[in-house]
Amino acid sequence: MPVVFKTYIQQQAGLSATETDQVYGLALQRNISRKGVLLQEGDVCRHKVFIAKGLLRTYRAKSDGSEHIIQFSPENSWTVEPESYDKSIPSAYTIDALEPCDVLLWTKKDFVSLQEDIPKLKSFSQHVISNNIYINRQRVFSTISSSAEEKYDEFIRQHPNLFARVPLHMVASYLGVSRETLSRIRNAQVSR
Template structure:
């Protein structure tokens, strides 16, 4: 993966700095860092841009990064033997993305991650990310808090998939993520909710009448 943070002009450097500032604002809202710590974090940052439909990760590759989205939207999904896509998650700005199983096990990923919109990210190689966690206690605490919340969110998603009706799943989805419906194709939302596009269309019409 190319190091997009290398500057070729002053104007390009300004654009990259602006992209990084979104990440910097995010971490400063969650923890306190000294100027030296902030500079240390930034020194490891890699700026990455994805065009719509461009892959961040493809099935079979080993995921090596901790990735934060500063703008845009990506989906994580698998493709079965029949060619059908199964969406595991969506991630938007101020969210993290990647395949943690592949990252921690250094095993080929079962997932694809691609951009639903033009997307910008801040990446850290996992080696550098762990180094920052060891060197900067407040950064480590922030990361642990994020991982705990991610685990809780995964538990809630599993519980919802097991207990809610199709209509309840949709209502729960738009309640938690009100902006997603206007940004993500309905076929992808249906796949995420575990229903056919036709079922989702019927539910949307029914709920619109209530």
């Protein structure tokens, strides 16, 4: 069992060693190479994913080939494409690796079973979902109400360790601004 997962789940969810072993016992371990795809647009999302090492991104491509990143998932975080996972329908999004990743995956059936057996896991899972809803609502509000400079400042404040790990064009995509605008903002802040 990856030490990072054991530490995370025991500290964040308050699981005992036995409960942690039970959760880990149903996990599938997978290594994903840089640029490897975890979920391809059009496939059904069948797993909840914990990132033990590395960095994933979730994005949607438009017909013109442009990509719109909706989420970065670094180590010690979870990811899933919720609509596809919940409804067992083809995903409109792709999840791929920006760095080599070590992930743990649980099928829906196994994760539901674990939540039934371990009430603390169910409570923790609901907390993670609620927190993600809050973060996404804040992001929507920021997208429709903030200037490009404010979006950049918020990204740096919320994700201080990601900026050096993510190419500039992907940060621009995540913020919904052009690469040129983001470069201008960065240059203006550096020259202050």
